[in-house]
Structures are given as structure tokens and as C-alpha cells.
Amino acid sequence: MINYNQYQLPNGLTVIHHFDDSTQLCVLNMLYNVGSKHENPSKTGFAHLFEHLMFGGSVNIEDFDTELQDAGGESNAFTSNDITNYYLTLPANNIETGFWLESDRMLSLDFNQESLDIQRNVVIEEFKERYLNQPYGDVWLKILPLAYKIHPYRWPTIGKEISHIENASLDDVKDFFKNFYCPNNAVLVIAGNISFDYTKTLVTKWFEPIPSQNFVQINYSQEPIQKEARFETIHADVPANMIVKAYHMPARTDLKYYAADMLTDLLGSGRSSRFYVELVKNKNLFSELDAYITGDVDAGLLIIEGKISEGISIEDAESSIIEVISNLKKGGISEDELTKIKNKSETNILFNDISALNKAMKLAYAWVLGDVDLVNKEAELYLKVTKQEIIDAANEIIIPSNCSTLYYLSKNVK
Amino acid sequence: MLNRKEAPFATEIKEINIKEADATLFQNGINLYSINAGNEEVLKIDFVFNAGSNMQQIKGQANFAAKMLSEGTSKYSAAEIAEKLDFYGAYFQAKSGTDDATITLYCLNKHLKNCIPYIVEILTDSLFPEKDLEILKKNTIQNLVVNEERNSFLARRKFNQSVFGGNSVYGSFSSKEDIIRIERTSLINFYKNQYQKGIKYIIVSGFVTDDVIKTIANNFDNAIFSHAIENKNKYVSNELVKETIYLDRENSVQSAIRIGKKLFNRNNPDFREMQLLNLILGGYFGSRLMKNIREEKGLTYGIYSAIESYPNDACWYIDTEINNDLCEMGVEEIYKEVKLIRTVKIGDDELRTAKNYLLGSFLRSIDGPFSLADRFKILKDYNLEYSYFHEYIEIIKKSTADNLIILANKHLNEETFTKVIVGAKK
Numbered sequence: 001m002i003n004y005n006q007y008q009l010p011n012g013l014t015v016i017h018h019f020d021d022s023t024q025l026c027v028l029n030m031l032y033n034v035g036s037k038h039e040n041p042s043k044t045g046f047a048h049l050f051e052h053l054m055f056g057g058s059v060n061i062e063d064f065d066t067e068l069q070d071a072g073g074e075s076n077a078f079t080s081n082d083i084t085n086y087y088l089t090l091p092a093n094n095i096e097t098g099f100w101l102e103s104d105r106m107l108s109l110d111f112n113q114e115s116l117d118i119q120r121n122v123v124i125e126e127f128k129e130r131y132l133n134q135p136y137g138d139v140w141l142k143i144l145p146l147a148y149k150i151h152p153y154r155w156p157t158i159g160k161e162i163s164h165i166e167n168a169s170l171d172d173v174k175d176f177f178k179n180f181y182c183p184n185n186a187v188l189v190i191a192g193n194i195s196f197d198y199t200k201t202l203v204t205k206w207f208e209p210i211p212s213q214n215f216v217q218i219n220y221s222q223e224p225i226q227k228e229a230r231f232e233t234i235h236a237d238v239p240a241n242m243i244v245k246a247y248h249m250p251a252r253t254d255l256k257y258y259a260a261d262m263l264t265d266l267l268g269s270g271r272s273s274r275f276y277v278e279l280v281k282n283k284n285l286f287s288e289l290d291a292y293i294t295g296d297v298d299a300g301l302l303i304i305e306g307k308i309s310e311g312i313s314i315e316d317a318e319s320s321i322i323e324v325i326s327n328l329k330k331g332g333i334s335e336d337e338l339t340k341i342k343n344k345s346e347t348n349i350l351f352n353d354i355s356a357l358n359k360a361m362k363l364a365y366a367w368v369l370g371d372v373d374l375v376n377k378e379a380e381l382y383l384k385v386t387k388q389e390i391i392d393a394a395n396e397i398i399i400p401s402n403c404s405t406l407y408y409l410s411k412n413v414k
Numbered sequence: 415m416l417n418r419k420e421a422p423f424a425t426e427i428k429e430i431n432i433k434e435a436d437a438t439l440f441q442n443g444i445n446l447y448s449i450n451a452g453n454e455e456v457l458k459i460d461f462v463f464n465a466g467s468n469m470q471q472i473k474g475q476a477n478f479a480a481k482m483l484s485e486g487t488s489k490y491s492a493a494e495i496a497e498k499l500d501f502y503g504a505y506f507q508a509k510s511g512t513d514d515a516t517i518t519l520y521c522l523n524k525h526l527k528n529c530i531p532y533i534v535e536i537l538t539d540s541l542f543p544e545k546d547l548e549i550l551k552k553n554t555i556q557n558l559v560v561n562e563e564r565n566s567f568l569a570r571r572k573f574n575q576s577v578f579g580g581n582s583v584y585g586s587f588s589s590k591e592d593i594i595r596i597e598r599t600s601l602i603n604f605y606k607n608q609y610q611k612g613i614k615y616i617i618v619s620g621f622v623t624d625d626v627i628k629t630i631a632n633n634f635d636n637a638i639f640s641h642a643i644e645n646k647n648k649y650v651s652n653e654l655v656k657e658t659i660y661l662d663r664e665n666s667v668q669s670a671i672r673i674g675k676k677l678f679n680r681n682n683p684d685f686r687e688m689q690l691l692n693l694i695l696g697g698y699f700g701s702r703l704m705k706n707i708r709e710e711k712g713l714t715y716g717i718y719s720a721i722e723s724y725p726n727d728a729c730w731y732i733d734t735e736i737n738n739d740l741c742e743m744g745v746e747e748i749y750k751e752v753k754l755i756r757t758v759k760i761g762d763d764e765l766r767t768a769k770n771y772l773l774g775s776f777l778r779s780i781d782g783p784f785s786l787a788d789r790f791k792i793l794k795d796y797n798l799e800y801s802y803f804h805e806y807i808e809i810i811k812k813s814t815a816d817n818l819i820i821l822a823n824k825h826l827n828e829e830t831f832t833k834v835i836v837g838a839k840k
Contacts, residue, residue: 070771074699089776097422102417107418125714125715130715151548277496310556344503345503354456
């Protein structure tokens with residue numbers, strides 16, 4: 001159970017407080033409701049590039065990191081399809097430094113060409129390090145545009161191509177900030193060894209004076225239902241063949257989301273999962289085979305991906321996946337198997353709730369989903385899923401016409 | 415009027431509360447250490463054995479023995495063990511390191527009694543079936559081949575081989591051929607000698623109640639288990655080497671760089687101050703290497719330096735990945751920064767920030783029951799007491815720019831560095 005207090009400032013900023021006295025630290029988590037899905041299709045990768053610029057100094061503070069480190073703190077951030085999330089942890093008695101820093105960069109950034117030039121290079125090197133210079137690193141660059149034709153999920157957070165990052169201008173940066181980085185498009189979570197009263201005092205002092213903005217939400221179209229199986233084959237200099245199958249699935253806020261999540265647990269999570277037992281261990285057709293969901297806010301993907309054992313054809317490997325799934329559809333799920341995945345999800349939730357930082361992120365994300373109380377309701381929602389609902393999820397989601405298949409073939413394997 | 419130009423008052427970290435481990439000595443000589451912390455009813459139990467790669471006769475033996483522990487006993491098949499532990503929502507992990515192996519169970523308090531019997535089985539009666547070994551070998555080889563496509567993996571391997579020597583446990587890596595040669599009988603022997611002859615100690619952390627202690631005692635405080643005798647393997651450190659290694663991989667986009675040398679380990683009195691020096695050079699986001707090479711020149715996504723300490727040896731290195739074209743410039747800048755830290759005294763502001771940050775990150779490293787357990791294990795690994803951590807605060811606070819420049823000159827002389835670059839040669 002995560003207890004919390006929630007309120008909103010006149011400028012539209014939502015504030016959530018969670019008290020945890022088992023830690024000597026305090027966390028400040030600021031989530032802006034903007035991700036790569038809000039980008040212009042010809043300027044992709046921008047939300048993430050912008051995240052880098054948020055560390056380049058703000059209107060009154062030249063050096064964000066040094067000031068934070070001087071108070072014993074540490075910070076980082078991440079960008080996804082849906083959101084940009086900034087977090088910092090400090091010794092609890094120095095948390096005001098976090099308020100000062102985070103509020104100043106919400107007030108305004110120190111926009112300058114030099115900082116943009118450098119961070120553009122850093123992000124381009126990140127693009128290369130994580131997506132180009134790794135075996136199978138470009139899988140997402142290939143599978144997303146295959147699965148999505150309309151929805152902005154068709155490009156990855158890092159961007160569609162390097163040139164988009166190269167072309168980002170200072171005006172783009174300013175416009176982006178002005179529209180999205182305002183208190184009425186954000187949620188602030190304070191979690192840790194700090195009272196609600198003191199939190200309120202600090203929030204009033206540092207965040208209340210920031211004016212709200214005329215924020216314009218970006219409209220984009222939802223992905224139409226896929227009606228035909230899609231395929232792509234690429235050949236690359238990798239050691240083993242790999243297969244990726246991506247299926248559209250319900251959005252994060254759809255109640256059917258939970259059954260789809262449990263379906264992937266049943267198929268691919270842990271050493272007693274169906275994929276592991278049947279295809280990795282018993283038949284050894286794969287050296288590894290996973291099933292997971294992307295968990296996006298809008299309708300996301302259910303992914304099955306595996307590296308194929310030497311000497312096994314990719315077609316045979318693929319039919320073995322389909323066979324496991326059709327056995328599931330026909331043969332159903334036993335009571336024990338259902339209890340098992342429910343127990344697993346309970347463990348995951350409780351272990352995650354040990355850290356104040358994890359709890360803070362979870363609270364902020366639940367706000368994005370429209371219901372902060374989800375942090376306490378979700379355990380129950382998983383427990384309520386029935387065997388039939390999981391089978392239904394398999395029947396609705398894992399069908400050929402809903403699938404994009406990528407054959408990632410090794411040039412060295414015959 | 416709110417003054418946004420000036421930082422709010424922040425206090426220095428004066429002392430740190432560390433929740434210490436309680437010891438329970440079993441009749442059979444095994445120590446159970448317990449750390450009761452946190453509010454969630456979750457547990458982590460670490461069983462530590464003298465089963466690291468330092469005890470192996472054949473390359474890969476320790477790693478494979480650990481990975482095969484849960485592949486079946488005379489009572490349960492691998493699938494049954496996995497099924498049962500998964501059923502109770504538990505996670506089982508067996509990891510062999512260089513100097514020991516740790517078998518870890520993560521579970522909720524309410525399922526502990528149901529999970530423990532499987533751990534007892536695994537630790538007393540593992541069978542190492544041939545068929546599962548063959549599959550594990552195949553999959554491990556495929557994994558290795560994928561890793562060998564990563565420049566950063568190759569750079570680390572080359573560097574450790576060079577600095578520690580290929581015969582040292584810290585510089586030794588299994589090749590494809592080593593993996594092919596592993597046999598079931600050698601794993602059974604290793605199991606008999608390194609697992610069945612005794613447990614070094616057990617650490618339980620999380621929501622540790624009397625009931626938890628009792629449950630563990632009921633299963634492990636008996637004649638089936640014994641206390642492992644200290645491992646007396648003699649480690650001989652090789653001479654300092656200095657090499658330049660270039661591995662040409664023509665299709666790469668970036669070059670992986672690792673530069674560094676052998677260093678003293680955590681038992682040396684200078685270690686803690688060396689951590690501060692390393693932090694300033696490359697140990698955090700505000701470090702000189704990060705500021706210069708990422709934040710000022712944009713040459714890389716990340717660059718860092720680190721001390722890798724082991725119970726018998728240690729090394730220090732700088733690691734990064736840089737565009738092939740700019741690799742040479744990056745290396746030049748790295749050497750420039752090392753030279754600077756040896757020749758010019760660190761300024762007051764920079765030193766203060768680094769100290770405050772280091773103490774703050776120490777606080778983060780003891781946050782939560784599992785982190786406390788990890789910290790405690792470090793004390794065990796190096797035969798240290800909790801005073802080590804309390805002194806740490808004092809040492810960092812007292813450190814001066816004069817001391818640090820002496821330390822830098824003693825240990826970070828560029829002339830002594832090994833340099834490894836893996837990438838497309840320009």
C-alpha cells in the first residue's frame with residue numbers, strides 16, 4: 001500500500017507526496033506529459049534531445065549538476081514514447097536544493113546555441129552506441145515502422161534517423177519548451193523522509209510563482225486495425241538468426257491490458273514459462289525466447305523475440321512459436337499456472353515498492369494514466385484476471401493478420 | 415522576494431546511520447547474518463560458497479556449476495524446481511564470481527517456508543544432467559559469440575587479460591573451446607568440493623522477523639550442512655605491465671577505449687582517498703572526463719573511470735566509446751586530463767563538490783535492506799568491520815588537494831598505462 005497526498009496548484013501543477021521514513025533520502029520526481037509521440041514526424045528524436053538540454057543550465061542557475069552534487073544529490077532522466085521523466089535524490093535534509101533546481105528549469109532554460117550543438121553530438125553518439133554499434137541494435141528502428149503506419153509510435157524515442165537530430169534548431173528548442181514544459185502539463189512527486197507540511201511549504205515557495213501557459217496538446221491519429229500480416233527480412237553481420245513478432249494490443253488504460261500482460265508472463269517469463277520449457281529446454285530450438293509488452297499509454301505492442309539455435313531454420317522456429325500458442329488457445333490454462341503468474345506479479349509489485357524512487361515514478365506515471373490510485377489498485381486488477389480472459393487475449397491478439405514479423409538473418413548462418 | 419540566484423542552505427553530511435547486521439551462530443558453525451530493514455514483507459537470502467572461479471581447475475567449471483545447480487535433483491527435475499519456485503513467485507539466482515559464488519533466493523515472507531526446501535535440495539543433491547549441460551553449453555556459446563561482436567566487451571576482456579595476466583583469475587575468460595570441453599564429471603567434482611563441503615555464511619535481508627530466522631535455522635542448522643573452511647588458495651599478482659593493444663574491427667561505427675593499470679585493492683589504507691580522486695577524474699557526471707569529453711566536446715555519449723577491486727587484486731581504468739574518426743583526439747584528451755590531475759592542484763570548489771557528492775552517494779548505497787546486505791558482503795569479502803564505513807566519512811572529509819596530488823602522482827602516471835582500443839582503424 002502506497003499512501004499519498006495529492007493536490008493541485010493554481011498554475012495547474014499537480015503535486016503528490018509520499019512519506020517513507022525507512023530511508024534517509026528524499027526523491028523529487030518531475031514528469032512532463034510529453035514524449036516522442038508528440039513530435040513532428042519530420043523532427044523526430046526531439047523530446048529526447050530536449051531532455052539532454054534540461055541539464056545545460058537554467059535561467060538563474062548556470063550549472064545544474066554541480067549545484068546538485070554540492071548538496072550530495074544525484075539526478076537523471078529518461079524519455080519514452082509517452083513521457084519525459086526527471087528525478088533526483090538528495091539526503092532528506094537537503095531536499096530544498098532539489099526544489100530550487102527543478103523549479104528554475106521549469107521557469108526557463110538558458111537557451112544557447114553552444115549547448116545545443118554539443119548535446120546534438122552527444123545524442124548522435126548515443127544513437128550510434130546503442131542502435132548502430134551493437135549486434136541487433138537496430139531492431140526497433142526496423143520493427144516499429146513495420147507495425148505502425150499512422151501512429152507516432154512508428155519511430156523510436158531516439159529518433160527515426162540521425163539527420164533529424166542534426167537539423168534541430170534553437171527555435172525548435174524554444175517552441176518545444178514553451179508549449180510542453182509548463183506546470184499545467186506536469187506532475188511533481190516528492191517521496192521519502194519528508195513531511196507533507198514541509199513539502200507544501202517548499203512547493204508553495206518554489207513552484208507556485210511559476211505561471212501556467214497556454215498549452216496546446218498535439219493531436220495525432222490512433223493506429224487503424226491491422227488487417228494483413230506484414231513481413232520484413234534483413235541480413236546483417238550478426239552471429240545468429242533472430243525472429244521478432246510484434247502484435248498490436250490494448251492500451252495501458254484498457255482493462256484488457258492486464259490479461260495481455262499476464263499472457264506474456266505465462267509464455268515467456270521465468271524458467272517455467274511455456275516458451276522456456278518447451279522451446280528453449282525440451283526442443284532447444286532457441287537459445288533464448290522472450291515474450292513481453294511495450295506497456296505504452298496508447299495501444300502498444302506484444303512482442304515475441306528469440307535467437308534461434310544453430311542448425312534450426314527460421315521457419316521451423318517460427319512454427320514452433322505458433323504451435324505453443326495454439327496449444328494454449330486449445331488446451332487452456334490450469335489453476336496452478338494462473339496462480340503462479342498472479343504470485344509472480346504480486347512479488348514484482350512488492351519488490352518494486354522497496355525504493356522511494358520507484359514509488360515516486362509509479363505515482364507520477366499513474367497520474368499520466370489518469371488515476372493516481374492505480375498504484376494501489378493494480379495488484380487487485382491483476383488478481384482479478386481469469387483464465388478465460390487470458391485465452392481471449394491470445395485469441396484476439398496473437399493472430400496472423402495482427403502481426404508484423406521481422407526475420408533478422410545472419411550473413412554467416414546458412 | 416524569492417531569490418533564485420542563490421542556492422538554498424544545504425548541510426554537510428556529518429554522520430551516517432548504518433543499520434548493522436546481527437549474527438546468529440548455528441550449532442554447525444555456520445553464521446547467519448540478518449539485516450532487518452524496510453517496510454515491505456520481502457526477503458533476500460544469500461548463501462555464499464567458496465565456489466568462485468579461483469577454485470576451479472578447468473576454465474568455465476565454476477560458472478557452469480553455479481548455472482547447473484537448479485537443473486534437477488534426485489527428487490525434482492529442473493522443470494519441477496522452476497515450476498515450484500515460480501509458483502511461489504520466488505526468484506532463484508546462482509552467480510559465481512571470481513572469489514566466491516552466491517546463491518540467492520528472493521521471495522515474499524509468506525512463501526519462505528514453501529521455497530526453502532527447494533534450496534536445500536539444490537544445495538545437497540544436484541545431479542547436473544548431461545542433456546541440460548549440452549543445452550547450456552550451446553546457449554552459452556551463442557551468447558559469447560554475440561558478446562564478441564561488442565567492441566566494449568572485447569576491450570574489457572583484452573584489458574583484464576593484459577593487466578592481470580591471462581593466468582590470473584581476474585584476467586581469465588572462457589573461450590568457445592573451453593566451453594565445449596566442459597564435462598559433467600568435472601562439474602560434479604566441483605559441486606562436491608566447493609558446495610557440499612560447506613557454506614561460508616548466509617545473509618538474510620528485508621523484513622526479517624524471528625520467524626524468518628527460525629525457518630532458516632530449521633533448515634540449515636543441522637548435520638546436513640557444515641561451515642566451509644576458509645579458502646587458502648594463494649594468489650600471486652603478476653608484475654606491472656604496460657601494453658598498447660589495437661584490435662581492428664573494420665565494420666564498427668565507434669571505437670571502444672579502455673585505458674588504465676593495476677592498482678591496490680580495498681584493503682589498502684589509501685583506497686578510500688583514491689576513490690575520491692577517481693571520482694573527480696571520471697567517477698561521476700560532474701567529473702573532468704565527462705565535462706571535457708562529453709559536455710564540452712560532445713565526443714561521446716559517456717566516459718567514466720572506475721576502480722575494480724577484488725579480494726586479492728585490483729585495477730583502475732577509464733572507459734568510453736568514441737566515433738572512429740575522433741578516437742585519436744579522444745585519447746589525447748584523456749591523457750591530457752590525467753596529466754592535469756597529476757600536475758595542478760584540485761581547486762577548493764571542485765574538491766568540496768566531489769566530497770559532498772561522494773558522501774551523498776554513500777548514503778544512497780546504504781538505502782534499503784538489499785543495499786545494506788550488499789555493503790555488508792563487501793565487509794566480509796575484505797575482512798573489514800563496520801568502522802571501515804564510519805572512517806570512510808572521516809577520510810573523505812579530511813582529504814586535501816595536497817594529498818590528492820601526491821596520490822595522483824604515485825598511482826596515475828600515464829607512462830604506466832595499458833591502452834586498449836577496439837574499433838575501425840582510420
